[in-house]
Amino acid sequence: MPAARISQRISAIAESATLAVDAKAKALKAAGRPVIGFGAGEPDFPTPDYIVQAAIEAAVQPKFHRYSPAGGLPELKQAIAAKTFRDSGYKAEASQVLVTNGGKQAVYNTFATLLDPGDEVIVPTPFWTTYPEAIRLAGGVPVEVFAGPEQDYLVTVEQLEGALTERSKILLFVSPSNPTGAVYSPEQVKEIGQWAASKGLWVVTDEIYEHLTYDGVPFTSIATAVPELGDKVVILNGVAKTYAMTGWRVGWMIGPADVIKAATNLQSHATSNVSNIPQMAALAAVSGPLTAVEEMKLAFDRRRKAIVAGLNAIEGVECPTPKGAFYVYADVRALLGKEFPSANGPVRPSTSAELATLILDEVEVAVVPGEAFGPSGYLRLSYALGDEDLATGVARLQDFLGKAK
Missing domain, CATH: 3.90.1150.10 (Aspartate Aminotransferase, domain 1)
Structure with missing residues (x-):
């Protein structure tokens, strides 16, 4: 055959x-x-004019015509760390940031770095279509936990407990959610995060919609709300949704230094550095106003x-x-x-x-x-x-x- x-x-x-x-x-x-x-x-x-202008100015500088560090421009990594502290209160060093080719690469890098074959990831459902595919590609097993409209598409700790097995390694947490638009309250975020910490799970939290909440509903970062998670949390984010930069392809992951170092090593062989021009545009975005x-x-x-x-x-x-x-x-x-x-x-x-x-x-x-x-x-x-x-x-x-x- x-x-x-x-x-x-x-x-x-x-x-x-x-x-x-x-x-x-x-x-x-x-x-x-x-x-x-x-x-x-x-x-x-x-994309806002000041961000586009930053890209134009970067494009004429020869230093940006060359390779740059696979993990991201140092000034952008520092700015992402500062922006994260500004917006969610989570303190990270530049060494804990990896700049990726869009949010999807951050998702894959994270699961590829944390998962061994057969490891399970608890995935609140409905989920963004890329999550389970990235988990499977990394050798993991997505375990779906469905919450319907009668629950406002929000999973409960009881449901998560029911999905827990000896193979469970990661809880994926997304709020605000794609595809449902659901947002967990600060109390719900804390309860779920404390449960994950008590079970020794990693938490991978996608915060790309952090600035898009309505009706006075606050965004709550599980990484900040639950310090008990310690160094077993990875934050995923990017400029695509907040700054209307979907085509610029700049995302990032923030996590423990050893995880970021390993993920950077993976990226060095997969794609190397993100294009320098979009990186400089992203620097203007995360450093600028939210007007x-x-x-x-x-x-x-x-x-x-x-x-x-x-x-x-x-x-x-x-x-x-x-x-x-x-x-x-x-x-x-x-x-x-x-x-x-x-x-x-x-x-x-x-x-x-x-x-x-x-x-x-x-x-x-x-x-x-x-x-x-x-x-x-x-x-x-x-x-x-x-x-x-x-x-x-x-x-x-x-x-x-x-x-x-």
């Missing part, structure tokens, strides 16, 4: 559903179709209220109001099995994946099905797109989903 062309390890990785939906929507748009894309979590705002962030947040808040009201006006759709990030996670289980009109005759979608495909085909609205993030029966919509597109897309959904029989 001839050897397989693609390794089993890579063949087992699922495509990023969010990027796949976004790519399909953009391809249809390029073909002249009036597609409204709720797929990608990408702010529609331009532009607050302006974007006002727009996101307005859109959040509009999309929740619009979706909840559809019979069979229940959409909890998210407290953070820029996503809604709509419960559409009541629509599955219903009859919808289509160009090829009546259709009865039995899964949210089938429903999402039907919506794109029939009314040219791109949404991401729950299967990308956990169980079927849900749709994730990003409200980071413009107000006009949001209103048009919701109106199309109301019209089409309202025809369910």
Whole structure:
């Protein structure tokens, strides 16, 4: 028998559903179709001018045309440490920071550095689509713990305790959440963190939406709230969401010096340094004011209220109001099995994946099905797109989903 062309390890990785939906929507748009894309979590705002200017100034300096340290420019690492203390009260040295090619590399570097084959990671679900794939690629086993809308998509300590085994090594903690927009209260963060510490677990916390909370709900860093975690916590973050810099590809991980040193060694062989020009742009971002962030947040808040009201006006759709990030996670289980009109005759979608495909085909609205993030029966919509597109897309959904029989 001839050897397989693609390794089993890579063949087992699922495509990023969010990027796949976004790519399909953009391809249809390029073909002249009036597609409204709720797929990608990408702010529609331009990167603030002062950040772009920093990149322009860096680009003409020959020193930035050369290799730089694999772990990141020293001045950026120092600035990230200072920014982290400013925003969450967590104190770290520059030696505890690794600058990565976007947040995804930080995610993979972390799991690759901490996991041995068979180690389990407790993953509150719904989860961002990349987490379980990165865990598996690193040899680990994701263990899903699902919290539905009746729990505001927030897992409990009791649920986490039920998922604990002798192979458990890491608790993944994400607040505010992608895909649900759920935010844990300070009390919940502390309770979960203390539980993890009492079990000797590592905590990997993704804080990339730290500045996007609404209705006076505070962001709470589990690393700060639970000092008992000691040196068994890794913070993941980046400039993509806060500063509308998704395409600049600068993220980071903060952790114990030995973990960061090992992860830096991995990165030195995988990609080496992040491009110096985006690093200097990121330096301007994390060192600068949060004025532009607050302006974007006002727009996101307005859109959040509009999309929740619009979706909840559809019979069979229940959409909890998210407290953070820029996503809604709509419960559409009541629509599955219903009859919808289509160009090829009546259709009865039995899964949210089938429903999402039907919506794109029939009314040219791109949404991401729950299967990308956990169980079927849900749709994730990003409200980071413009107000006009949001209103048009919701109106199309109301019209089409309202025809369910």
